[in-house]
Amino acid sequence: MLEKMIFGRYIPGDSFIHRLDARAKLLFVFFFIMVVFIANNWITYGILLVFTFLIIKLSKIRLYFLINGLKPVVFLIIFTFLLHLFFTREGPIILDWKFIKIYEEGLKQGIFISIRFTVLVILTSILTLTTTPISITDALEILLNPLKKWKLPVHELALMMSISLRFIPTLMDETDKIMKAQMARGSDMTTGNMKERMNAIVPLLIPLFVSAFKRAEDLATAMEVRGYRGGEGRTRYRKLEWALRDTLTLLTLVVLAVILVYFRN
Amino acid sequence: MLKGKTRMLIAVAMLSSISFVLMLLAFPLPVLPAYLKVDFSDIPALIAAITMGPVAGILVAFLKNVLDWLFAGSPTGVPVGHMANFVTSILFITPVYLIYRKVTSSKGIMAGLGAGTVSMAIGMSVLNYYVFLPMYAYFLNFPMETGTALFNTIIFGILPFNLIKGILVTIVMIVLFKRMKPLLDKVTSSYMKPNTN
Numbered sequence: 001m002l003e004k005m006i007f008g009r010y011i012p013g014d015s016f017i018h019r020l021d022a023r024a025k026l027l028f029v030f031f032f033i034m035v036v037f038i039a040n041n042w043i044t045y046g047i048l049l050v051f052t053f054l055i056i057k058l059s060k061i062r063l064y065f066l067i068n069g070l071k072p073v074v075f076l077i078i079f080t081f082l083l084h085l086f087f088t089r090e091g092p093i094i095l096d097w098k099f100i101k102i103y104e105e106g107l108k109q110g111i112f113i114s115i116r117f118t119v120l121v122i123l124t125s126i127l128t129l130t131t132t133p134i135s136i137t138d139a140l141e142i143l144l145n146p147l148k149k150w151k152l153p154v155h156e157l158a159l160m161m162s163i164s165l166r167f168i169p170t171l172m173d174e175t176d177k178i179m180k181a182q183m184a185r186g187s188d189m190t191t192g193n194m195k196e197r198m199n200a201i202v203p204l205l206i207p208l209f210v211s212a213f214k215r216a217e218d219l220a221t222a223m224e225v226r227g228y229r230g231g232e233g234r235t236r237y238r239k240l241e242w243a244l245r246d247t248l249t250l251l252t253l254v255v256l257a258v259i260l261v262y263f264r265n
Numbered sequence: 266m267l268k269g270k271t272r273m274l275i276a277v278a279m280l281s282s283i284s285f286v287l288m289l290l291a292f293p294l295p296v297l298p299a300y301l302k303v304d305f306s307d308i309p310a311l312i313a314a315i316t317m318g319p320v321a322g323i324l325v326a327f328l329k330n331v332l333d334w335l336f337a338g339s340p341t342g343v344p345v346g347h348m349a350n351f352v353t354s355i356l357f358i359t360p361v362y363l364i365y366r367k368v369t370s371s372k373g374i375m376a377g378l379g380a381g382t383v384s385m386a387i388g389m390s391v392l393n394y395y396v397f398l399p400m401y402a403y404f405l406n407f408p409m410e411t412g413t414a415l416f417n418t419i420i421f422g423i424l425p426f427n428l429i430k431g432i433l434v435t436i437v438m439i440v441l442f443k444r445m446k447p448l449l450d451k452v453t454s455s456y457m458k459p460n461t462n
Binding site for chain 2: 072128133136156157159160161163164165167168170171172175197198201202205206208209210212213215216217219220223228230
């Protein structure tokens with residue numbers, strides 16, 4: 001479980017979506033979430049599905065990874081679907097069997113919500129599958145830059161994000177190592193009842209905290225030696241470059257929104 | 266030494282990473298609904314709050330949720346669950362900090378954690394009634410639970426869950442606190458002393 005988190009969920013590749021600027025992708029997902037809520041009938045939800053399918057094709061991501069991303073929410077999707085199926089009581093009855101009554105509106109709402117869910121999860125998955133967490137952080141820093149006016153410490157937040165991201169794999173490794181060391185001594189923290197779990201967590205936490213504070217101290221010294229002095233006038237190793245394709249990508253979203261508004265009830 | 270602020274930022278970032286890792290080790294409680302999961306990710310935030318101040322604690326809680334959102338995404342699109350988690354952490358951390366600041370001992374931390382548990386359980390019950398559950402209902406297009414049904418969900422689901430979660434975190438935190446007191450004091454003094462740089 002721990003190894004697979006190392007690069008977040010990023011899968012290297014060379015597709016149109018991979019090459020897009022992280023800022024464009026972030027803005028796209030942000031506005032897409034709003035656009036999805038425009039859909040309210042068969043045609044509009046159909047258009048959303050087709051649109052999502054096209055994006056999947058463009059990203060050249062194997063379906064396996066996307067299905068993997070859907071797994072954690074499948075339960076929630078089915079649950080919502082059933083809830084709508086049994087409890088939305090509008091329109092003609094389409095199935096009447098003993099005590100179960102299914103109404104047309106319930107079935108329709110259930111399907112619509114399932115589509116909305118699936119589309120949203122797939123789109124956000126594609127964002128994180130085609131963009132490294134570090135470029136997402138950079139993109140967030142640039143996009144939120146205007147908020148500096150209201151004293152929001154954008155640079156500091158982004159710095160903390162980058163440091164956290166950098167040290168997650170290291171800490172995961174360490175957690176893994178400590179867990180194995182404890183397991184070798186007969187403790188087990190993944191199973192057992194509440195009390196056993198609680199007893200197992202303390203010997204895991206103490207070494208983690210001790211080394212985290214030590215690492216923080218080391219990193220502070222290292223940054224000082226390299227002359228870190230905050231965000232002002234800082235130059236960048238990784239640069240984000242906005243290209244024509246990014247503008248065009250955002251424009252397709254406008255087109256999608258217009259089409260959806262036209263076809264909605 | 267770097268300016269105190271930057272050192273604090275780095276320590277907060279490290280604690281956020283731990284918090285995020287702990288979040289992955291979440292487990293559901295028996296009987297209660299499965300979407301309510303207990304994890305110990307509030308502990309790094311508590312440590313940050315008592316060593317470096319309330320802002321550090323809240324930052325850890327914030328970053329842990331941003332990280333989790335980046336890695337796991339959110340089924341509703343709008344991260345309602347993450348927002349709820351963030352608010353829960355604030356409600357839990359603040360009383361602990363306020364009381365511990367006055368009484369710097371294991372008694373102080375115990376009283377603080379008790380107060381934190383209560384404020385979290387009550388605060389989240391109220392907020393779930395008025396804000397988060399209606400928000401979920403809106404985004405999932407649920408037929409909204411109303412009146413007594415919603416009230417029951419909260420009294421038999423949210424309230425006991427937050428109490429149990431608070432008690433579990435409290436127990437772990439007290440054990441941890443007693444063993445780590447010397448280190449915590451050292452960290453506190455190194456971050457709190459007026460910086461001459």
